[in-house]
Amino acid sequence: PCAALTAWRALVDEGDLQAGETVLVQGTGGVSIFALQMAKAMGARVIATSSSDQKLAKLEALGADVLINYKTHEQWGKAVLAATDNEGVDHVIEVGGGGTFSESVRATKLGGHIALIGVLSGPSVKEIILPRLFLKQIRTSGIAMGNHTSQQAMVDYLEKTDIRPVISHTFGFSELAEAFQLQMSHGHFGKIAIQTEP
Known part of the structure; x- marks a missing residue:
């Protein structure tokens, strides 16, 4: 799936994730959940953020080591x-965009990596303290899935693990509008599946 390949490219191809490193995942969408599962399988420590304590509990069940509710901790980077x-994380799976990037920079360690994947909170960054970005020598990568070679490497790896997509809801093709409504309400955890009908 696209979400898994995006997470793989962020952590493996661009991030060179190593056992013992720390990964920050944002939210409970498909990319973040795959990144959480992959990072744990590769021996990393995972910090997860969400606006919902209920969803944080589900992230903990998937293996997240530290849980942060960004609604109750607006400056969640702290x-x-x-x-x-006070060291920061090695890798950030940045799916929030403009509304989360500054806190991601705050949360990243010296020489860390931020994988820019989404813009859920908007495309424009309100404030970023540029010296924080370059003095910490943070590397950023724009991620949009991966290529065939990456996909094959990911599939070969996943076949040796118990990592599976987390499907929140399944809809028939005739229920497409309801599926989009669920997505817009942020009521799902993981992926929303559309089943084609015969």
Whole structure:
């Protein structure tokens, strides 16, 4: 699936994830959930953010080590620093966009990597303290899935693990409008599947 390949490219191809490193995943969409599962399988520590304590509990069940509700911790980057002895994370799966990027920079360690994947909170960054970005020597990568070679490597890896897509809801093709309504309401956890009808 596209979400898994995007997570793979962010963590493996661009991030060179190593066991013992720390990964921050944002939210409970398909990319973040695949990134969580992959990072744990590769021996990383995972910090997860969400606006819902109920969804954070589900992330914990999938293996997240540290949970941060960004509604109750607006400057959640500080909470990430507190959870990492003020060091920061090695990798950020940045799906929020403009509304989360500054906190992602705050949460990233010296020499860390931010994989820019989505713009769920908007495409424009309100404020970023540029010296924080370059003084911390943070590397950023724009991620839009991957190529065939990456896909084959990912499939070969996934076949050796128990990583599976997390399907929140399944809709028939005739229920497409309801599926989009669910997505827009942020009521899902993981992927929304559309089943083609015979």
